[in-house]
Amino acid sequence: MTEEKVTMNNGQLQVPNNPTIPFIEGDGIGPEIWKAAKTVFDAAVKKAYDGQKQVNWLPLLAGETAYKKTGQWLPDKTLATLREYLVGIKGPLTTPIGIGHRSINVTLRQKLDLYACFRPVTYYPGTPSPVVHPENVNIDVFRENTEDIYAGIESDVDTKDAEEWKSLLAKQDKLSKVRFPDTSAFAIKPISKQGSTRLVDAAIDYAFANNRHTLTLVHKGNIMKKTEGGFKKWGYEAAEKYGDKVFTWNQYNQIKADQGEKAADQAYQTARDEQKLIVNDVITDNFFQQALLHPEHFEVVATMNLNGDYISDALAAQVGGIGIAPGGNINYQTGHAIFEATHGTAPQFAGQNKLNPTSIILSGAMMFDYLGWDDVSNLIRIGIKRAIKSHHVTVDFAKTPDATVLSTSGFGEYVAQLIEEAPQKTEVN
Numbered sequence: 001m002t003e004e005k006v007t008m009n010n011g012q013l014q015v016p017n018n019p020t021i022p023f024i025e026g027d028g029i030g031p032e033i034w035k036a037a038k039t040v041f042d043a044a045v046k047k048a049y050d051g052q053k054q055v056n057w058l059p060l061l062a063g064e065t066a067y068k069k070t071g072q073w074l075p076d077k078t079l080a081t082l083r084e085y086l087v088g089i090k091g092p093l094t095t096p097i098g099i100g101h102r103s104i105n106v107t108l109r110q111k112l113d114l115y116a117c118f119r120p121v122t123y124y125p126g127t128p129s130p131v132v133h134p135e136n137v138n139i140d141v142f143r144e145n146t147e148d149i150y151a152g153i154e155s156d157v158d159t160k161d162a163e164e165w166k167s168l169l170a171k172q173d174k175l176s177k178v179r180f181p182d183t184s185a186f187a188i189k190p191i192s193k194q195g196s197t198r199l200v201d202a203a204i205d206y207a208f209a210n211n212r213h214t215l216t217l218v219h220k221g222n223i224m225k226k227t228e229g230g231f232k233k234w235g236y237e238a239a240e241k242y243g244d245k246v247f248t249w250n251q252y253n254q255i256k257a258d259q260g261e262k263a264a265d266q267a268y269q270t271a272r273d274e275q276k277l278i279v280n281d282v283i284t285d286n287f288f289q290q291a292l293l294h295p296e297h298f299e300v301v302a303t304m305n306l307n308g309d310y311i312s313d314a315l316a317a318q319v320g321g322i323g324i325a326p327g328g329n330i331n332y333q334t335g336h337a338i339f340e341a342t343h344g345t346a347p348q349f350a351g352q353n354k355l356n357p358t359s360i361i362l363s364g365a366m367m368f369d370y371l372g373w374d375d376v377s378n379l380i381r382i383g384i385k386r387a388i389k390s391h392h393v394t395v396d397f398a399k400t401p402d403a404t405v406l407s408t409s410g411f412g413e414y415v416a417q418l419i420e421e422a423p424q425k426t427e428v429n
Helices: 030-049 064-070 076-085 104-111 160-171 193-209 228-240 249-259 261-273 284-293 305-318 358-371 374-389 408-421
Strands: 007-009 012-014 020-024 056-060 087-090 116-122 138-144 214-219 246-248 277-283 300-303 326-330 337-341
Touching: 020 030, 020 076, 030 358, 030 374, 030 408, 056 076, 076 087, 076 104, 087 358, 104 326, 116 193, 116 305, 138 193, 138 305, 193 214, 193 228, 193 277, 193 300, 214 228, 214 284, 214 305, 228 246, 228 249, 228 277, 246 249, 246 261, 249 261, 249 277, 261 277, 277 284, 284 305, 300 305, 326 358, 337 358, 358 374, 358 408, 374 408
Parallel strands: 020 056, 020 087, 087 337, 138 300, 214 277, 214 300, 246 277
Antiparallel strands: 007 012, 116 138, 116 326, 326 337
């Protein structure tokens, strides 16, 4: 197959009929779930385009496998290839906790400036869930991906760096705020106007493009007034640039102060009737409560890096766990994007061909959405939906007596079969 590259031209992704897409199998169960996913992807592309389009899959090394073969956890060639080809997909990668190399996932996000971590969370009927009404969860999370504590600026206890931080805090009359300064490690939490604005812009653009009518800024600005409070402030400023297309909670409060609560309520209802995008905000801890009690109140969420890490996994638990949760790391300005399985490597299960590949399969559906191959992504979601609804699942979802337990590869093959049998223009309902 002739090599063709995805490119970016005047802010628009240019996708050839036979694009080369780099992939990283990953560590642990990575090779098994990737093999199952590829079976599904190839079946969906073939069904959608009948040979008129095809993906050329380009293997790359990263993680423990790469380290054993090259001495690098993230080989220079891998990073250069991902930069060159713009769009890729990956399995889970090994990261030691507390020691050793920095997270490869974080490194990729930083090096390629993949500032938006996009995690759509929705329920597929038949998926085991710990909540009563998981079908009420349909929330798209936009997590800022390059700032916050993930910037990796830390100083250990009893180091020169820690002493310098203490000296700086003392000069600013803030050292007294540190409860035990002599035994404290320190970290910096950078939150910028530029980083916040581009993330919120991405969330707003997505809401407009996907008929979503509420965007919620999630923050802890009541405590961290300059960082998370800044995110809230800059988020509202970003939203208000869209003019009459949005109605923000800031505008509501201003009308309430000037004209009274009745006028503010009327303005809000008018904005709803005109299907404007309503932009509001909520404190992080309250969001967790409300997302359990009333998840239907949320559509699109924009938040910072650490909050987004917690939120996306917690929401995923409500619809069946991160084994079914897709994700993508995207720079909407340069076009660079890496879609990924959102769970870990599960090395204790490696080689057993038993764990669920749905996370990476649905991440692939997101990738095809991003490429503009909607017929492919639609078929993938149809296959997943029908497999789960009919209880043809891997062992983690086999919670009913009538479940047919499939292996990792068997699940991929079954979904591919469902795709092959699906009508060409079937919609996901």
